[in-house]
Amino acid sequence: xxxxxxxxxxxxxxxxxxxxxxxxxxxxxxxxxxxxxxxxxxxxxxxxxxxxxxxxxxxxxxxxxxxxxxxxxxxxxxxxxxxxxxxxxxxxxxxxxxxxxxxxxxxxxxxxxxxxxxxxxxxxxxxxxxxxxxxxxxxxxxxxxxxxxxxxxxxxxxxxxxxxxxxxxxxxxxxxxxxxxxxxxxxxxxxxxxxxxxxxxxxxxxxxxxxxxxxxxxxxxxxxxxxxxxxxxxxxxxxxxxxxxxxxxxxxxxxxxxxxxxxxxxxxxxxxxxxxxxxxxxxxxxxxxxxxxxxxxxxxx
Amino acid sequence: xxxxxxxxxxxxxxxxxxxxxxxxxxxxxxxxxxxxxxxxxxxxxxxxxxxxxxxxxxxxxxxxxxxxxxxxxxxxxxxxxxxxxxxxxxxxxxxxxxxxxxxxxxxxxxxxxxxxxxxxxxxxxxxxxxxxxxxxxxxxxxxxxxxxxxxxxxxxxxxxxxxxxxxxxxxxxxxxxxxxxxxxxxxxxxxxxxxxxxxxxxxxxxxxxxxxxxxxxxxxxxxxxxxxxxxxxxxxxxxxxxxxxxxxxxxxxxxxxxxxxxxxxxxxxxxxxxxxxxxxxxxxxxxxxxxxxxxxxxxxx
Numbered sequence: 001x002x003x004x005x006x007x008x009x010x011x012x013x014x015x016x017x018x019x020x021x022x023x024x025x026x027x028x029x030x031x032x033x034x035x036x037x038x039x040x041x042x043x044x045x046x047x048x049x050x051x052x053x054x055x056x057x058x059x060x061x062x063x064x065x066x067x068x069x070x071x072x073x074x075x076x077x078x079x080x081x082x083x084x085x086x087x088x089x090x091x092x093x094x095x096x097x098x099x100x101x102x103x104x105x106x107x108x109x110x111x112x113x114x115x116x117x118x119x120x121x122x123x124x125x126x127x128x129x130x131x132x133x134x135x136x137x138x139x140x141x142x143x144x145x146x147x148x149x150x151x152x153x154x155x156x157x158x159x160x161x162x163x164x165x166x167x168x169x170x171x172x173x174x175x176x177x178x179x180x181x182x183x184x185x186x187x188x189x190x191x192x193x194x195x196x197x198x199x200x201x202x203x204x205x206x207x208x209x210x211x212x213x214x215x216x217x218x219x220x221x222x223x224x225x226x227x228x229x230x231x232x233x234x235x236x237x238x239x240x241x242x243x244x245x246x247x248x249x250x251x252x253x254x255x256x257x258x259x260x261x262x263x264x265x266x267x268x269x270x271x272x273x274x275x276x277x278x279x280x281x282x283x284x285x286x287x288x289x290x291x292x293x294x295x296x297x298x299x300x301x
Numbered sequence: 302x303x304x305x306x307x308x309x310x311x312x313x314x315x316x317x318x319x320x321x322x323x324x325x326x327x328x329x330x331x332x333x334x335x336x337x338x339x340x341x342x343x344x345x346x347x348x349x350x351x352x353x354x355x356x357x358x359x360x361x362x363x364x365x366x367x368x369x370x371x372x373x374x375x376x377x378x379x380x381x382x383x384x385x386x387x388x389x390x391x392x393x394x395x396x397x398x399x400x401x402x403x404x405x406x407x408x409x410x411x412x413x414x415x416x417x418x419x420x421x422x423x424x425x426x427x428x429x430x431x432x433x434x435x436x437x438x439x440x441x442x443x444x445x446x447x448x449x450x451x452x453x454x455x456x457x458x459x460x461x462x463x464x465x466x467x468x469x470x471x472x473x474x475x476x477x478x479x480x481x482x483x484x485x486x487x488x489x490x491x492x493x494x495x496x497x498x499x500x501x502x503x504x505x506x507x508x509x510x511x512x513x514x515x516x517x518x519x520x521x522x523x524x525x526x527x528x529x530x531x532x533x534x535x536x537x538x539x540x541x542x543x544x545x546x547x548x549x550x551x552x553x554x555x556x557x558x559x560x561x562x563x564x565x566x567x568x569x570x571x572x573x574x575x576x577x578x579x580x581x582x583x584x585x586x587x588x589x590x591x592x593x594x595x596x597x598x599x600x601x602x
Binding site: 028032033034035036037038039040041042043056057058059060062063064066067068070071074075088089091092097098099100101102103106107109110198223224251253254 | 329333334335336337338339340341342343344357358359360361363364365367368369371372375376389390392393398399400401402403404407408410411499524525552554555
């Protein structure tokens with residue numbers, strides 16, 4: 001088995017190779033002045049290859065994955081896996097207006113056509129229960145970072161009773177905040193969110209007493225940061241003593257980090273699914289558990 | 302039949318619809334802050350739909366075409382055509398180094414999987430003779446803008462004998478310069494090019510007398526402009542009285558237009574395959590000839 005990383009995703013792919021105890025290499029990518037991409041893979045690839053790349057700002061990366069996957073097959077790779085700690089296009093899971101392309105299903109089908117196995121962490125699934133429904137690959141595995149996050153918070157926030165209060169900003173995050181809270185023995189609750197447009201949300205906080213509590217806002221993806229910033233301002237006004245946030249995917253578009261800082265959030269922690277200065281939790285061991293181990297017996301068939 | 306254009310390609314798609322005498326509409330595209338695209342098609346699509354978009358800076362556009370094509374099929378479109386006056390990824394037609402993905406074949410296969418018909422103009426094909434080899438769609442049609450260009454030059458450069466001299470910068474352009482020259486009764490010749498890297502070329506000019514001639518440099522794609530600028534400087538030093546250039550595809554990356562102007566080129570003419578201030582030749586009528594006409598009999602089957 002070989003892990004192939006990309007120039008924009010070298011360190012996480014090397015950590016994954018270390019966790020799997022296999023070699024790693026980097027795909028050679030050249031961007032032409034006209035916006036086209038050229039990819040070159042190492043020669044002498046083994047039977048099983050894992051492409052490791054997170055898919056934030058995905059369109060260039062998806063085309064490059066298409067080129068890589070086709071070339072890997074050309075070179076005889078029999079089992080091709082994608083480890084995409086952050087998976088793209090999972091939010092549009094239905095047509096909200098007539099004529100809208102359901103990109104979750106379309107991009108999912110595209111990836112399933114390229115890879116035998118797709119592994120990701122905390123994909124943003126709302127109206128479907130299983131990743132296989134979005135990505136009909138032979139193996140489509142959605143890992144949950146909640147146990148990792150619970151361990152992290154238990155050490156990081158070893159506070160006297162009543163301990164930290166974990167808050168999910170909306171209904172979607174409730175199940176997930178619950179898992180983390182149970183894992184680290186913390187109180188939890190979730191608010192309700194109404195999205196006005198890409199950049200504007202309003203939040204109805206849960207009816208709990210925030211006074212003198214250390215609050216951790218928990219979410220899967222932070223994009224513009226407006227959801228968490230809105231929640232943090234309201235929670236600050238209700239008397240919390242400290243507000244931090246813990247997220248799986250630090251997309252952090254535009255001035256997201258600045259928006260979070262200005263809303264009163266002190267610590268920002270994220271997994272390394274998307275490289276960012278706030279990365280505090282490495283996903284390599286979690287991902288490694290889900291990836292196919294080399295099957296020597298298949299090589300002789 | 303309906304022609305569907307895109308926000309970045311509205312006018313050429315409307316001209317195509319006019320040439321076909323059918324309706325046109327624009328695909329609604331939304332770009333999220335995280336780099337994902339949302340596409341929405343009009344509802345009530347006819348049996349035959351032509352998506353019209355040139356594919357310069359292609360990666361975003363290719364993913365959006367995937368979303369559009371899947372949605373059009375979802376809405377029952379039976380014949381889906383792509384009119385891409387400028388087609389992408391046609392240059393990498395073999396692996397120049399071991400492990401390189403042959404993107405012409407891979408992207409060609411991707412487009413063939415989406416569209417029944419693909420129509421383009423002057424694709425940059427070197428080592429393959431027919432577009433079908435790169436794009437195995439039911440119909441893959443490479444139109445030639447040479448007759449249009451010959452007509453244009455005949456009117457534009459109605460000079461006394463010996464008339465204009467058409468120069469292709471390299472061997473690849475020779476056959477094509479010949480067609481245009483024959484069409485407008487001009488002299489022609491082609492040089493030889495050696496590419497050092499993306500941005501550096503050297504050119505061996507043909508052994509013709511440039512003194513006091515009006516020279517038109519002809520090429521299919523202008524990207525950085527360095528090839529034509531190099532040729533123009535050399536031709537200027539050999540005594541040409543005026544140098545113009547005529548190209549199919551005005552990619553014009555970086556400071557290409559400025560590089561051409563500084564090399565001594567006076568007039569720059571391009572087709573409207575890629576929207577640019579130098580556009581002087583409309584391709585709509587040429588494209589319309591190659592597109593499927595509606596087949597009313599098929600609707601009743």
